[in-house]
Amino acid sequence: MLTLYAVVPCYNEQDMLPLSAPILRDKWLTLMDRGAISRDSRITLVDDGSADGTWQIIRELCDAPDSLFSAVKLSHNRGHQNALLAGLESVMDRCDAAVSLDADLQDDIDVIDRFIEEYENGCDIVYGVRDDRSSDSFAKRVTAQGYYKFLKLLGVDIIYNHADYRLMSRRALHALSGYRETNLFLRGIIPELGFPSAIVTYARREREAGESKYTLPKMLKLAFDGITSFSVRPIRILALVGVLTLLVAVVMAVYTLVRHFTGNTVSGWSSLMISIWFLGGLNLLALGVVGEYIGKIYSEVKQRPRYIVEETVGLDQ
Ligand code: UDP
Numbered sequence: 357m358l359t360l361y362a363v364v365p366c367y368n369e370q371d372m373l374p375l376s377a378p379i380l381r382d383k384w385l386t387l388m389d390r391g392a393i394s395r396d397s398r399i400t401l402v403d404d405g406s407a408d409g410t411w412q413i414i415r416e417l418c419d420a421p422d423s424l425f426s427a428v429k430l431s432h433n434r435g436h437q438n439a440l441l442a443g444l445e446s447v448m449d450r451c452d453a454a455v456s457l458d459a460d461l462q463d464d465i466d467v468i469d470r471f472i473e474e475y476e477n478g479c480d481i482v483y484g485v486r487d488d489r490s491s492d493s494f495a496k497r498v499t500a501q502g503y504y505k506f507l508k509l510l511g512v513d514i515i516y517n518h519a520d521y522r523l524m525s526r527r528a529l530h531a532l533s534g535y536r537e538t539n540l541f542l543r544g545i546i547p548e549l550g551f552p553s554a555i556v557t558y559a560r561r562e563r564e565a566g567e568s569k570y571t572l573p574k575m576l577k578l579a580f581d582g583i584t585s586f587s588v589r590p591i592r593i594l595a596l597v598g599v600l601t602l603l604v605a606v607v608m609a610v611y612t613l614v615r616h617f618t619g620n621t622v623s624g625w626s627s628l629m630i631s632i633w634f635l636g637g638l639n640l641l642a643l644g645v646v647g648e649y650i651g652k653i654y655s656e657v658k659q660r661p662r663y664i665v666e667e668t669v670g671l672d673q
């Protein structure tokens with residue numbers, strides 16, 4: 357039977373955890389009673405270097421009789437993506453699959469039943485996708501959706517409207533741990549893993565206690581990581597603009613020379629015009645070429661896995 361772990365990153369969640377932990381525990385007990393998951397299934401809380409009483413609360417949850425909780429404490433605040441990865445890597449050898457979800461339970465936990473169904477149908481990755489953003493402010497809705505579209509435009513393979521609410525099988529988790537990069541953008545990496553996957557839609561609720569821990573700087577960092585960790589297209593665009601500028605330079609050169617020979621120019625104007633356009637274009641193009649190499653270096657130093665084996669036949673020991 358499926359041993360399912362929940363992995364919940366918690367940063368300064370002392371107001372939320374006492375509410376959400378029992379709900380999550382009840383959910384796990386229900387799933388166990390129904391025979392959907394094994395009795396070894398657990399809920400792993402990751403304290404992302406909280407500065408409030410979060411760790412105290414987590415310890416109490418873990419020490420309670422018949423506790424379903426286990427925990428990981430990070431020594432300092434490393435951000436949601438890193439905390440999540442720490443939790444997933446800590447449990448990947450203990451479970452058949454893990455569900456990642458936020459401590460505020462904004463993501464409907466009853467969707468987990470459908471995650472499990474998809475897992476049983478053979479999916480390694482099940483994405484939770486929100487089909488309703490009414491719980492977001494107008495500004496957040498517009499920027500978030502614009503961002504997803506922008507990433508797509510830059511060629512980053514992401515699942516539209518999917519945050520980090522998902523189920524991953526053990527082998528998908530192992531594949532994920534092969535990515536050694538520091539600037540994590542899980543939403544970009546996970547579709548890259550391949551494996552059979554499915555999408556389950558749900559509506560997101562509002563946070564019931566505490567405030568959003570995704571401050572604007574944290575959100576901006578994540579947004580930049582999403583672009584710069586997955587796309588060299590900004591560099592290509594630079595090179596392209598360089599080429600376009602050189603084309604304009606040719607047109608400008610012809611125009612300038614015509615003006616020059618028809619005689620209605622100030623002295624020095626022609627040479628200046630031609631140099632500015634040619635040198636500007638050349639500069640941009642050169643930057644693009646250098647950037648192309650930096651992009652290569654960047655992708656080499658990340659040391660991403662070159663391939664991921666899904667199955668082998670006749671090669672087991
Ligand atoms: N979180 C974290 N480290 C951080 C910021 C957030 O572990 O530095 C956790 C947080 O405790 C929550 C999840 O990430 O479980 C999502 O954060 P939040 O609900 O505040 O973000 P929002 O839903 O507003 O995007």
Ligand code: MG
Nearest residue numbers: 458460462563
């Ligand atoms: Mg939230």
